[in-house]
Amino acid sequence: MLTSSTAETVLRAARRGGADFADLYVERWRRRNLRVIDGEVEDAVSAIEQGAGVRLFFGTDVVYAYTNELDDASLGELVATLVRLRGSGASDGQVDERGAGGLDLRRRGPQGLHAPRIAFDAFDKAWRLERLRELDAGARIDPAVSQVEGRLIEWEQDVLVVTSEGDWVEDRRVRTRCAANVIASEGDQTQTGYVGPGLSVGLELFDQNPPAEIGATAARQALTNLRAVPAPAGTMPVVIGNGVGGVIFHEALGHLVETTSVARRASVLTDKLGQQVASPAVTYVDDGTTPHGWGSSEFDDEGMATERTVLIDKGILTSYMVDRWGSLKTGYRRTGSGRRENYTYAPTSRMRNTFILPGDVHDTKDLFQGISYGLYAKAMGGGQVMPGSGEYNFAVSEGYVIRHGEIAEPVRGAMLVGKGPDTIQKVDAVATDLSTEPGMCGSRSGYIPTEVGQPHLRVSEIVVGGEA
Numbered sequence: 491m492l493t494s495s496t497a498e499t500v501l502r503a504a505r506r507g508g509a510d511f512a513d514l515y516v517e518r519w520r521r522r523n524l525r526v527i528d529g530e531v532e533d534a535v536s537a538i539e540q541g542a543g544v545r546l547f548f549g550t551d552v553v554y555a556y557t558n559e560l561d562d563a564s565l566g567e568l569v570a571t572l573v574r575l576r577g578s579g580a581s582d583g584q585v586d587e588r589g590a591g592g593l594d595l596r597r598r599g600p601q602g603l604h605a606p607r608i609a610f611d612a613f614d615k616a617w618r619l620e621r622l623r624e625l626d627a628g629a630r631i632d633p634a635v636s637q638v639e640g641r642l643i644e645w646e647q648d649v650l651v652v653t654s655e656g657d658w659v660e661d662r663r664v665r666t667r668c669a670a671n672v673i674a675s676e677g678d679q680t681q682t683g684y685v686g687p688g689l690s691v692g693l694e695l696f697d698q699n700p701p702a703e704i705g706a707t708a709a710r711q712a713l714t715n716l717r718a719v720p721a722p723a724g725t726m727p728v729v730i731g732n733g734v735g736g737v738i739f740h741e742a743l744g745h746l747v748e749t750t751s752v753a754r755r756a757s758v759l760t761d762k763l764g765q766q767v768a769s770p771a772v773t774y775v776d777d778g779t780t781p782h783g784w785g786s787s788e789f790d791d792e793g794m795a796t797e798r799t800v801l802i803d804k805g806i807l808t809s810y811m812v813d814r815w816g817s818l819k820t821g822y823r824r825t826g827s828g829r830r831e832n833y834t835y836a837p838t839s840r841m842r843n844t845f846i847l848p849g850d851v852h853d854t855k856d857l858f859q860g861i862s863y864g865l866y867a868k869a870m871g872g873g874q875v876m877p878g879s880g881e882y883n884f885a886v887s888e889g890y891v892i893r894h895g896e897i898a899e900p901v902r903g904a905m906l907v908g909k910g911p912d913t914i915q916k917v918d919a920v921a922t923d924l925s926t927e928p929g930m931c932g933s934r935s936g937y938i939p940t941e942v943g944q945p946h947l948r949v950s951e952i953v954v955g956g957e958a
Contacts, residue, residue, distance in 0.1 A: 491516045491540070492560060497652040498593045500544060500565045505654055507573030509546040511814075515791060516542040516560065516650040517833050522610065524642045526622040532639075534615065541833040544568050548576055550818050554836035595658040598795075600788045603781065606664045606692025610644055613693060618642055621668070621701045628702025629672050629709040634716060636680075637673040638705060642666075643688070651793035659793035665784065665939060666695040667928060670705045674712035681718075681902065683711030684871075684887065688928035688939070690782045711869065711888050714900045721889060721904035721956030727864035728906065728952045729857050729892065733925035734870050736942035739774070740844055740931070741875040742882040742910025747801050747809075748827070748839040749816025750934055756878045758911055759807060767807045768914040771849055771947075774802035776811055778826055778842035784928035784941040785842040792828035792837055799825045801844075802914075813839040831936025838935040845943035849920025857919055857948045864892040865904060865954050873905075880910030883955070905955035913949055921946040 497514055504512035518540040525533040542565065543556035553572045557564050622640035629638040647663040667688030674681050685708040687699040730738065751757040759767060768774065778796025780786050790796055792814050799809050812820070813828035816839050828837035851857060858866070866889060873884030886904035890897045926943030 491518055491648065491650050492542070494595060494658070496562050496565065497658070499562060500569055501593065501652065501654045503566060503569045504544065504546050504573070507546070507569065508576065509548060509654070511547040511654055513545050513651060513653040513792065514542060515545070515833055518648045519832070520646045522642075522644040524615070524618050524622065526619065526626065526640045528638060529623050529626045531619065539832075543833045543836065544572065545836050546572050546576065547818070550815065552815055552836065556833050593654070593656050595652070596656050597658045598789070599660040600662050603779075603788055604664070604690040604786050606694065608692040608694045610646065610692060621696060624701040625668070625670050625705040627705070629670060629705030631706055631709050632674070632713055634674045634676050634713060635672060635709050636675040638709075639671040640701075640705065641669045643669070649789075649791065651789070651791065653793055657793045659789050661787055661789045663690065663787050664692055665690050666692060667784075668695060668699065668701065668704055670708035672705070672708040672712045674709070674716045676716055679716055681712050681715035683708040683713070683715065685711070686928065688784045690784060690786050714888055715902045718900035718902040720958040721886070721901035721954065722865070722891065722958045723954055723956040725951050725953050727861045727892070728949045728954065729861075729864070729866045730870070730944070730947055730949065731866070731868040732921070732923050732944055732946050734927040734942065735867065736845055736926070736944040737870050737929065738882065738884055738906065739846065739910065739914065739944065740841060740940065740942040741873065742880040742908075743774070743914055744776070744841045744844050745875070745877070745933070746880050746910065747807070748811045748841070749813060749820055749822065750838045750840070751878065752810050753816045753819035758879055762807045763809075765807055766805045767911060768802050768805040769917040770805040771920045772802055772914055772917050773800065773804055773847040774844070775800050775847060776827070776841055776844045780843045780941070783843040783926070784939050790826045790828045790837070791830045794824055794826040794828065796826040796842065799827070811839045811841065813837060829935060829938050831938055835935040838933065840933060840935060840938055841931060841940045843926065843941035843943070845924065845926055845941070846920065846945065846947065848922040848924045848945050849947070851919050851921040854921045854923060854946045857921060857946055858892055858897065859895045861892045861895055865901070866890040866892050866897055867904065867906060875910075881908070882910060883907045901956065903957045907953040907955055913952060916950045916952075917947050918950050919948040
């Protein structure tokens with residue numbers, strides 16, 4: 491994507507302009523998106539995009555700029571502009587390239603830990619369309635199913651990070667996701683169901699996730715909600731389902747332990763290392779090395795190898811997620827957590843694959859025992875979180891009443907309302923059935939693929955908002 495001489499010229503210019511550290515990020519995307527509604531093609535998009543960004547550090551002050559022109563002149567102009575904006579460099583605002591010494595580049599590349607088994611080019615568009623029509627057919631399990639939308643998302647991303655410290659790091663990321671959104675209608679009632687498995691794999695995604703089953707699962711959720719009764723309201727015990735249930739702690743807890751907020755003292759968990767911040771039943775991990783995980787990569791977007799970071803160990807806060815800027819501001823070691831949506835964003839500390847580890851409850855039914863009246867939040871939907879405090883409200887996309895220790899009638903319209911740091915203290919039992927689900931997370935450095943997860947777990951009390 492870029493010659494070493496061009497990269498060295500850019501980084502030497504940045505250092506001569508007064509920067510304490512500089513890095514150059516280059517990427518090339520190939521994306522495909524096929525969307526089908528009721529078996530007919532609605533969108534079919536294929537695109538290639540490339541660009542580069544330059545980041546300069548002056549102490550803990552950071553300036554960043556980007557371009558989609560990768561020639562020497564454009565990148566040189568980018569650095570010169572950043573230097574001028576910072577008020578450093580030559581008096582005429584130009585960066586002198588003469589007499590610069592070379593960088594001793596240390597080259598590293600991917601080992602293929604998340605490499606796809608079936609390349610995208612192995613099948614044509616007709617094959618992809620047939621898979622989405624299988625999804626549509628699988629969703630037609632009831633006359634009440636009124637619309638089925640299937641979507642296949644694929645991307646290949648090649649990344650290069652070169653730093654003024656001599657790092658030359660290349661990475662390749664391949665991701666595939668197939669999603670079903672089903673609408674069920676009866677009389678004046680309409681409800682939806684959604685399922686969207688995704689992994690860092692190629693088209694072998696369908697080996698583990700047959701299209702017809704994806705459609706049927708989404709349809710079952712829509713039909714359950716269609717025939718559900720209004721959810722109860724009040725403070726009650728809640729059992730949260732595995733997999734996508736982890737979105738609550740991703741949003742209401744995970745963001746609080748990123749140095750994006752910790753370094754700015756904008757998190758209630760700032761300066762809490764070594765303290766008990768959760769129930770002893772909770773061990774919370776962010777892992778960028780999960781084989782083929784939706785949020786996995788071999789290197790982060792700052793060129794550091796990813797790792798498995800234990801954030802909370804049996805209730806004790808043991809680490810934050812730390813990028814380069816966060817490390818400079820706080821003194822904490824970097825954790826390979828610097829991520830960005832694309833070259834138009836500077837990286838910040840972000841989650842990768844974040845989940846609660848399995849507990850010691852081997853039979854999920856035991857979580858329901860002793861609950862005379864409560865809520866089973868089998869699947870979670872969207873919600874809102876207050877940055878800094880972790881206050882949240884999240885919709886339950888599939889829920890059931892718990893009555894006398896048993897799962898009873900389905901309910902719709904339930905909301906879970908609380909504060910992440912408080913809710914995590916009230917987790918009193920965790921099962922062994924860890925499962926994870928893909929998603930897209932938005933923050934300062936754009937929208938990135940992240941995986942959420944947990945086993946089934948029980949919270950002693952949460953405020954439930956409902957219509958009944």
